[in-house]
Amino acid sequence: MERKSRIAVSAAAAAASVALVGGGVGAAMATTADDQSSEQSITGAALDRASAVALDFVGEGEVTGTEVGDEESLYEVEVTRGDGTQVDVQLDESFAVVGSKADTENDE
Known part of the structure; x- marks a missing residue:
């Protein structure tokens, strides 16, 4: 019985390790898919206020990205x-x- 318990525990530990590594790879892939993965978006009331100020400053347009703690x-x-x-x-x-x-790059 003790041998079966060890095998079951070892199998469970191996499965958890694979899931953890697989999840880590998935997270790494998700973060490298975007060059700006370390950026944190503005949220909540701060997002509303920052968006309104930026749109008023620019005069027209749509907010397409935000960042907290920009350089x-x-x-x-x-x-x-x-x-x-x-x-x-x-x-x-x-x-x-x-x-x-202003972004002056052309994406052609």
Whole structure:
């Protein structure tokens, strides 16, 4: 009986290890699929406020990306205009615009 118990425990441990490694590979693949995997998106009320400020600053468009703790500011909001151009709007902790950068790359 003791031998069967050890085999069952060993099999369960092996299955857990495979699941853990497989899950880790899946997580690694998910994070490397996006070059900006370490970025944290703005959420909740901060997202609403940052989006409104960025859209007002740009004048038109749609929020297509956000980031907390950007290298240039606390918040970064990416706004895509109707013509496809993008503007990254930098906001401080009080949601004041501290900078912006228009994306001039063409994706052809």
